[in-house]
Amino acid sequence: ATEVWHFLRLLYVKLGVQHCVHDGAAVAPQTPDSIAAQLMRQFRGQHIGLLAPLVVNRKGVYTELADWARPRGFTHLRVDGQFLPTTGFPRIDRFKEHTIELPVVSLDVSADNEALLREMLARALEHGKGVVHVLSDMAGLREAMLAGTATDAIGSLQVFSTKRACPVCSTSYAELDPRLFSYNSKHGWCPECVGTGVRLTREQRKALDDSVRDDKESGREQTFGEVELDDVADDACPACQGTRLNPTARAVRFGAQGTAHAGIGITELARMSVTEVRRWVEAMQADQRLSARENDIARDLVPEIRSRLLFLEEVGLGYLTLDRGAPTLSGGEAQRIRLAAQLGS
Template identity: 25%
Template sequence: MQSQKDVIAIYGARVHNLKNIDLEIPRNKLVVFTGKSGSGKSSLAFDTIHAEGQRRYLETFNAYARQFLGNMDRPEVDKITGLSPVVAIEQKTTSKNPRSTVGTITEIYDYLRLLYARVGTAYSYNSGKKMVRFTDDQIIDLLVKDLNDKSINILAPIVRSRKGHYAELFHSLAKKGYLKVRVDGEIMEIRPSLKLDRYKTHDIEVVIDRLTVSQKNKKRLLASLKLAMNDGDGVMMVMELGKESARYFSRSLMCLETGIAYKNPEPNSFSFNSPKGACQSCNGLGKYKIVDEDKIIPNKDLSINKGAIAPIANRKSDWIISQIELIGKKYNFSLNTPFSEIPAIGVEAIMYGIEDTLKVHLTSAGISKTYKLNFDGIVNFIKEQSKHSDIKSIEKWADKYMSELDCKSCGGSRLNIESSHFKVADKSIYEVSNMDISTFACWVNSIETSLNKNELKIAKQIIKELSKRLQFIIDVGLSYLTLNRSSKTLSGGEAQRIRLATQIGTQLTNVLYILDEPSIGLHQRDNLKLIESLKKLRDIGNSVIVVEHDKDMIKQADFIVDLGPGAGIHGGEVVSQGDYKAILKDNHSTASYLNGTKAIQIPKRREGNGKFLSLRGAKGNNLKDVDVNIP
């Protein structure tokens, strides 16, 4: 009998098919619950131990907090002692949120954003050249060096490619004492009557000062520079008299060639879930939906009456069918015409509607009425339902006939154009997010060679944290994933192992972790890595319970609980318990298969019937346009 402090003691567990089980499980060990499917493993691990742990946790809150959290029923068990805080890592997908990715749920992307904000190099999206940042003194020194004894205009850009007449702006500038502006490349005086074409886009700069550059004029030059920077929101222009070209200077990041400026980067500048970083066209989703005509008409050999138009295939007599029938009379086809034989103008009308008002005769409850209706087309109807329906079932219905395409503005990167043009070690954040994790880990380990001493000092701790978290992901057998992979496309096993890697990364101790068959779908090599990860979790001072059938996992366990002997009403008992050697001595349930007394016979290969299940162009998740024939 072990000390009460060293065990989790369960008395009288009767949840589901469990038969009044009494059991002592050693703490801070890797424990495997095994046995036939339906023998009571999950009932003991999740519905008894985890449920009681959760219930006790909720009881630590005061009554006011519990009214929002709800109460949990006590599982059917007499008593459990020695229970630590419990974390269950089950096999279920983490999130249906399209904004959730492998990078965000593991928090690796958070460190990556920090890295790019601190040591990223900005490049102009116009010229592709490196952006520069100046101090006021650097600008003065450059002007004196390059334009000494030359006359210049100092200007502040205040309008860029925007429509409007700007009469109020010119009036405001005149009140401040300014005399001239440069409008669309032409310098003109500010007059009370100055007004631009409101329907054209304009570039406007205010002339701050006109002076000759020299050492003597440095004070005036500096004063004008500060005024220009203030009015130009951190950007100013210098034009040599008699020349059309301008030189741009900025306190923030700026392209010397084209004059575009970026705001100083922050971690949120690289977040597609923040307005500061997200592409404005797709709001950071990287994709947009369009109605797919091929999904609306999956089989053009069918007639409308036979179900050619999938969204209305089950409708035989209603207003939409009546409208299409009237369109058919106009364009010479019927509801029995194969869709492939309907004239192009008729197909266009069905899909996108017609301008004419249609008179539709409908009979309901023996009463016939005539309605004047506009027909907007099947495509527009689905589009409308998708955008404006508050009913989930209708939105889901519309979704069946839509396809996703990469956003044209950001190319699927989810980020705005500025954020996409910062690089670390010659890679943008989108490029590294598309690497598989093993390649990404190699890239992270090579970053230091591309950084200068100051950058390295800033980035060293970030790189260390990235490397550590990436190794946790690799250790649980997920090196093939990318950070950009949407979490809703992960299998239950992948999602479970990601949560496991995240938990290992937290370095919590004195916690009881419960996992549900984490080895499912893993290659033998990766399975051994997974077992080592569970041992790491144990070695830092945690208890780990794994519901598992895998032989390697059972062999490596410190303690095994074999439930059975059968399933359902024939299970629910502890058949044997102990370490692997102790289990092998027992010929009941799982042990008889482990020691070779029993074996599952592999059925002989059966000849097929010569027919195949054919798949063409499979592109789901990470599939790359796969064609396959399955016998």
């Protein structure tokens, strides 16, 4: 109600630093040469496809992409894992989130083909704005495409990026998005508990996880009041320890090393009280070690966060932690949160 979480999400999108979920290293850009070397090393002797992501998890029909690709000699687009012809491109669901990739080339990875690989990689990175998807283990793909049968279960996909990759293991990461920090969105929720923070059975998980549904509701942000479950355990989810967010979201840290607010994750903030978060925000404002760019960004968001925290303190809720769920609030606490929201509006 007070929109504190909304502004904290924006702060982490703008100023958070992604760290690798495997080894904790800060994510940094890769060069095309380093990606090519990694492909030569990892896929030597294999047949792979290079695909340029044109749309990632966005709603729409996108017939214009097929119209753009067709005269340029591209016969197919890969839509949500299905290879669809650019001639007679079918109408896709406008209200569902789609990922659409441009198949740039498929080739054998070998020393003889290294020059071709580098040339096609550069083209794929250009179309994908610095990102390339590599499809391997493609046995049966050509036959399925000729037969017109499903292709979404064929192959293994890996993402490489000139923008954001781990310097240790070279795992690439997508640009930060506010939905990554939302436990009501499939982009952010912990896949084990589907953003509930508690241990679920397989049946309960399937009932909540809209990404496994094949209907018009799939792919949208939802609240869990829409789905009622019986016998939900009180145990914290073992995967996320009750924080509700997935490993990628939990591995985004805020603040440069050596500062008072160094390296704190959004789930750690969520477990602080309103008063503690307000003090953290004020310490960040007073810290002179943010860069000029970081200060410019923080200047827009921090006052919004601080004012809403102050309103919560003014109505006597400074002791509440930000991750307190609405069902656990007393009637008086819920009423005072609404009052704080009115004060802030």
